[in-house]
Amino acid sequence: MDTRAMTSWDTEYRTGRYDGDPPVEFVEDIVSAAASLPKSARGLYVGCGNGRNYLPLRAAGLRLTGLDISRVALEGLAQRAPECANDLFHGSVFDLPEGDPYDLVVGIQVFQHGDRATSHAHIEAALERVAHGGLLCVRVNAVGTDLYPEHEVTERHPDGGLTVRYLSGSKNGLDIHFFSHTELESLVPTSSFRRVVEPRIHQTHRKPPAPGQWSQWEVIYERL
Template identity: 45%
Template structure:
């Protein structure tokens, strides 16, 4: 079974077991609503069951959701009937289509370094001239407390783990370094400058989550 199928099975099972069923939207949603023009149209990559997509749409944004988990999209349809969605990845969106707003919240870290970076490049390519890209993704400052193997570490600060136990057992996750992410976002104009966000883990074992947040604009 390839890595993509492993990941899809993981998320299908997780959503079926109630993941994000009662979760509040990420705080990053409010920052996106502050930065995006009212009524902006676009897409959320990895929308899941709508935890962030629904409040973004209620905030006035005309967003399409994309997710590879059929279970997540079934839950989205129950929570918010009529919200447009695509079952798949951003590669299943119309070729060449660009958007006023592309959102990625904790999705561009999934997979190997090469796969995660390819996903990020693909999302950046979908931003229209003058459009915004809103990104929240895993930081290499995260404390990986579950058993894992390190697949790679680079001079730009990025590192990749395969988890061996815990909630993410079997998943490969890439954690971006600041230098790495700044290089990938070069050519875009900062609207919300790249910033580090830290939060304690609420579930055992103890540790600290670290994420990067930024909103950038493609020059016209």
Template identity: 45%
Template sequence: MSQALVSARWDAEYREGRYAGEPPLPFVDRILATIHASSMAERRGLYIGCGNGRNYLPLVRSGLHLYGLDLSAEALRQLAAREPALAKRLICTDFRTFVSRCRFSYVIAIQVFQHGVAADVAGYFAGVGSLLSPGGLFFLRVNAASTQVRRPHTVIERNDSGGFTIRYESGPKQGLPVHFLTRDELHTLTRNDFAVVAEPREGVAVRTPPETGHWVQWEAIWKRLDGKSAWRGRRNGP
């Protein structure tokens, strides 16, 4: 999956008004409630795929000390224009190559860890394990395999857990791989480094007519285990 191609596609989407005026997802309220209950609001967090701020800004405005990471320079330009004071907290890079000299108390990834093939997804989860402090929280919203995929596509891989990857043949993600996960796959990806705080649950969204079918997203919360750390000494970020 070419970083340059993905970045260019998302830049175009944001220039055309992607997420403009859309309200934050309800998952934002769960994130805030969990972080405040854990007394982590003033600690350093990382939002992966913050985009132009649809969900990121409500979190920051509620008092979180949250860095935002995205590979779309256009999205971050729009976000910084909305909240100039946050510009120093914004990082333009692909999470697969992101490095940091510090660990975070919580990491948030909303509708971003589905981009790529299964190996990319596994790398995302390993990266979160590396960046979280022991006891740190991981908030995830991601594609579920029970989604009814309607746009023309080709299935390019399946795994033993029932997850699968498609390549879209049309639309804004044409040519890009997108992965859909099962509950068993989430368990496999988290069992070594994380403990469940909130079990994965599916949220179903019915498509707006004339489109048919439904889109399904997992939402879950985990805690980084205090045992042997996956920390690999990343050194070049905030």
């Protein structure tokens, strides 16, 4: 695991990150898409954090293992929802033991962490975990975001994707990737996956004094 990122997220959750925040709207699309899966379907939520999206998905009847690099987040989630405690795993998608693939894999605002190569590896690892007929539900940073706070661009690619390293704020010192449409689509082989929800941009306008908006791709794929 990236110990620097782990320490950063432990600090964020210890100081109340996402406490009281409602689930993102994408959760409703995931529940709708997952209605096509068998009742015995088994799922994986990568980056479940404090459960703001994970718990509503569980409440909708989805059997999900929660995965996160922040032990603080997982401990808090287990205290809030003791019934989930045995379904929580500390680590990244790379740390999961080998096992049967999942009928549903969810990654909301998680696969963007790291540089271009790391972000791509996150998505590729998630793709490998999807069973035939299963779903991969992704929400990741998109180019076109008004980049904030202080940062430096460390990577630019001809396909439009870029990576920044933040120089202040909660992600100070961390690399975060922003995907272009072409880049994201190139990672998912059309011979093995079809789109259930077409890639679309979701924009969140920041609360002043923070400037501008944060753009993210949302897409759901089915493994053929």
